[in-house]
Amino acid sequence: MNTAIHLQNRPTGRPDLSDFKFVEEEKPTPGEGEILLETKYISVDPYLRGRMVDAKSYIPPFELNKPITSGIIAEVKESKHPDFKAGDFVNGMLAWKEFQVSDGKGLTKVDPDQAPLSAYLGILGMTGLTAYFGLTDIGKPKAGETILVTGAAGAVGSVVGQLGKIFECKVVGIAGSDDKIDLITSDFGFDAGINYKTTDDMKAAVEEACPDGIDVFFDNVGGSIFDAVMANTNRGARVVLCGAIADYNKTETPTGPRVNTTLIKNSILMQGFTVGNYQSEFQKGIQKLAGWLKDDKLNYEETIVEGFKNTPQAFLDLFDGKNTGKMVVKI
Missing domain, CATH: 3.90.180.10 (Medium-chain alcohol dehydrogenases, catalytic domain)
Structure with missing residues (x-):
């Protein structure tokens, strides 16, 4: 049977x-x-x-x-x-x-x-490819910039953070426990982490962790954390919309601060994507990820x-x- x-x-x-x-x-x-x-x-x-x-x-x-x-x-x-x-x-x-x-x-x-x-x-499948294409094609990180990742200890977020370090950026992650914060900073090389479950003022916590502002925001979560991060984005920032797990089970359409003014005054690019958009380039992405994995530049x-x-x-x-x-x- x-x-x-x-x-x-x-x-x-x-x-x-x-x-x-x-x-x-x-x-x-x-x-x-x-x-x-x-x-x-x-x-x-x-x-x-x-x-x-x-x-x-x-x-x-x-x-x-x-x-x-x-x-x-x-x-x-x-x-x-x-x-x-x-x-x-x-x-x-x-x-x-x-x-x-x-x-x-x-x-x-x-x-x-x-x-x-x-x-x-x-790491060598859809989640690794999601991190690679989302960050490189939409985020376009430059050495010395600051990247903030939500869902940082998850399958996609943990890879995004490590790629950010390969590209010589400062990387800050948001996750939901002290153990996960320890993991992303010790095993995945993040420069700092924020436990959203023990943080009363997320906007202030993000500002403290990213004193130079945020140049690339890779979002897997959405919700109120998204609002707090957007308040700390720099002029010319790129916002990569990968997921919104905070809202997936909502029965009503979620509302929050309007981002229109922030996007306009800071000339920010915000783009959503799915990994299927890059299907024709999967082999290229796998080769890149496999090479970094072989060279011990990626952990999972x-x-x-x-x-x-x-x-x-x-x-x-x-x-x-x-x-x-x-x-x-x-x-």
Whole structure:
């Protein structure tokens, strides 16, 4: 038999375990030109929350009573496809299933000898590429500038901070615990960190940590922290909008200070993006990241949850900040 995880309900506000359903089905058999895949690692990411809403976006919403999909590392168990053999490992957008059949389209082979398999979902996967393209193409950091990163201990934020140091910038991170602040300053090389959960005046805390102002603001969080950081941006600053996890579970449209005047008077560029915008350049990005990783210029953390049945809970834990670095489920 085979197990799949379906989206059973469209959440209102914060998702719950009851929104997911485990479905037993027959283990599939590959036909001609197909491969049988066994899931090894599943990526759980905040953006999946947006796909649970039936609304127009940059990617279609999940269908009810059908499997959720995300980045997955799988092993080829049986092959009737000329380009794959049993024992190959692949990375692709696949269903939350223990076993599944694929025609090979959209799959990329990964080498377990080059890096741990889970790294291809993080530092050498979508999160690493998100950090690289967002910072280099939109942030355009220059040596000596100040970069501020929210969600700094997360999968994307931790890479952004390290890239900032490679580009000879001062880097300040915001995260949600003293342990995470210690991590980003000791392991990831950030110059300073702010624990937003113990800070009463975020605007003042940002000003103290960034006395020369902020030139690049890489935002993964949104909400009131975004407002506090924007108040400390320099003329000509670049604001990279990557995520807004603080608002993902809101049932009403969030409001806050208007940024129009700040953008105008300081000639600030603010741009949102998704990593899919750079799909044609993925190999270039992977080569850059792999080179820095090999040269020990990049470090990465993972929060690995064991067991297929724990995939929904691992996803929910993202909204409580229980992950350090990339959240991955190991099957």
